[in-house]
Amino acid sequence: DIDAERLWDSLMTMAEIGPTPNGGSCRLALTEEDAAGRRLLIDWCEALGCTWRVDRVGNLFIRRAGRRDDLDPVATGSHLDTQPQGGRFDGILGVLAGLEVFRTLDDHGVVTERPLELVVWTNEEGSRFAPAMVASGTYAGEFSIASTLARTDRDGVTFDEALQACGFAGDLAVGEPRLDSFFELHIEQGPVLEAVGESIGVVAGVQGMRWYDVTFTGQTAHAGPTPMRLRRDALAAAARLIDRLQSHALADESGHTKVTFGCLEIAQGSRNVVPGEVCLSVDLRHVDEIVLDALEQRFERELADCSAAFGVMVSHERVWASPVVHFDAECIDTVESAARQRGLSYRRMLSGAGHDSVYVSRVAPTAMIFVPCRDGISHNEAEYASPEHCAQGCQVLGDTLLQRAGV
């Protein structure tokens, strides 16, 4: 059995890197904080005799040798980067649970048949460099290495520059090593498990998601003498779009339609100037690809309406689309059996968040394990998962890995 206390200690120690005022963490991808988190993990794993490699987009692969090192490893892992005001569990739990499994195997001198691989994927959050899961996507062939290295953050720093600066530009070929299978433990980041009082989510797939950049171009004008009807107010158009799509999503009784506007910037905003240009990010999600298509069309129609209503030009670009994902049936079953054999309450469910498993599942059989988090809150400093739930998820992960790797 895994050591619940040791797992919790490692989570809290990691959280001390990039601490935020209200008890969360800020380790934006490829910053000095992100690198410090990785170095701490490497130290811990080297103490267990593990070896590690880094690929050209910064993905970190830590290997625990097996009896048959000619076979592809059974892999687990997640990410260590966080949102600007992120929590202590999102991604981190999946990585440190892998570490705890390695430590437990070490305690008992267990050597698995297949090697085990603990993976830290770069820039999962998509907060510094869009899109999310860009480095697991590159590993899986969704994005070219060149396009990933050329992505820029808000300050114009490229992914490659940040990677070099923080010392994690490796030479392992992207796509290496090939994995026998991949299992990712993560907090649910939503309220379902807590609401039904269950401990384990057996994740069968992930909803589809699309990201857009929208630019509204009107005309700056003086707030005082400019008549309302002569204005071309870029913010008025953006606000109406937001309100319309919010209302549309709220009206969906099924609760499956999700729209989020996370970033809005007024170019050169000034209190007494009618905004001339607004940039808005749009995030649309749904569990059904057909409905997601319809949602995209609705968004485009509303956008055209707002453009006409306020005499504002609009342009939009789809910067990312991640289709609905279904995980591997055998991997899902393995997770489910592990939960059942431990006597834990569980349910099959879909993930509302994207995870590195989305892309890894294209090149290796994959499944995920969820544990509840308090009030369903995530991407928030207050994010919390109890020591028991973390330990239960870690135990199911450990059992799953052993089952798949063989002893």
Add this chain to the structure above:
Amino acid sequence: DIDAERLWDSLMTMAEIGPTPNGGSCRLALTEEDAAGRRLLIDWCEALGCTWRVDRVGNLFIRRAGRRDDLDPVATGSHLDTQPQGGRFDGILGVLAGLEVFRTLDDHGVVTERPLELVVWTNEEGSRFAPAMVASGTYAGEFSIASTLARTDRDGVTFDEALQACGFAGDLAVGEPRLDSFFELHIEQGPVLEAVGESIGVVAGVQGMRWYDVTFTGQTAHAGPTPMRLRRDALAAAARLIDRLQSHALADESGHTKVTFGCLEIAQGSRNVVPGEVCLSVDLRHVDEIVLDALEQRFERELADCSAAFGVMVSHERVWASPVVHFDAECIDTVESAARQRGLSYRRMLSGAGHDSVYVSRVAPTAMIFVPCRDGISHNEAEYASPEHCAQGCQVLGDTLLQRAGV
């Protein structure tokens, strides 16, 4: 008669300080660009034998001696600071028209009875330091010197620090010199004069205006798994407020209700995070103080509605209120006669924008002169007033000053 070409040349020369990509100017208050503009003006005036003084909040007073220097001067002027993407005329025309009047008097060796004073008021735009017209307001006793010096810009730099750094912290007592009267020439910054094809606006007063800072506090949450109905989306609440008040103002057939949201900032915005905190600036204006009261109440009601609809806490603070202003009847008449005697078409009108005259009118008889600007556009790099219109306004200003100062 004033020299139209010389006036235009000085406008274009000033515009070369802090030029913007699309032909406008950026001289934010108390920056190095603002100081450079002032030094250029001082050089020009010293060449005419004028003397100058600066008060503790940076207001610059340039004197052309009269026959009776024991009498209070007849004053003119405006401001040299601009919006971040400002034009070449807003404020600047009023200052350089004063200069042109001085030059014309010099050409003809005219000495007025009362001295003439050309004033450059600090930070009129309110764009770097809120509120607008803060230094003419301090001169007129609306704001204490200490409160003005302590105001901060977005980077936390105080007015006083900026003043010292740019070398315009003077020692003239604030409130000095007292003025016999004040006349300010300005572009209309709205579309009325152009629409009716008239050359001169005889400005009888200024509409009332109120500024607010609103903070919406919800809760950051993950854009994927968080159900719409459990969100507390700060931006959704702000967007609805904007849309509601826009619709309200647009529905006013009289066109007198004006609402503007010039700044909106999401704290730590991220594409896949439901915004937890939004700061919004609100600018409400009306020509009738009673209706402005009702508009404020409407704003507060809508704000409470949006707060309830999205489960978001709101707080708001009125950061500035400038009541409806009526200028001095005699000064208005003097301007009107000057326009009539020059055979120029004119109309009496109210100003939609605040001007330093708003505060100066509390301590000295005041009136303003407007000239048309193309398409009514201002607070925009494309702002434009024709050389003829600038010259006509300058001529009316010169005639008015001579009339009031006596020859």
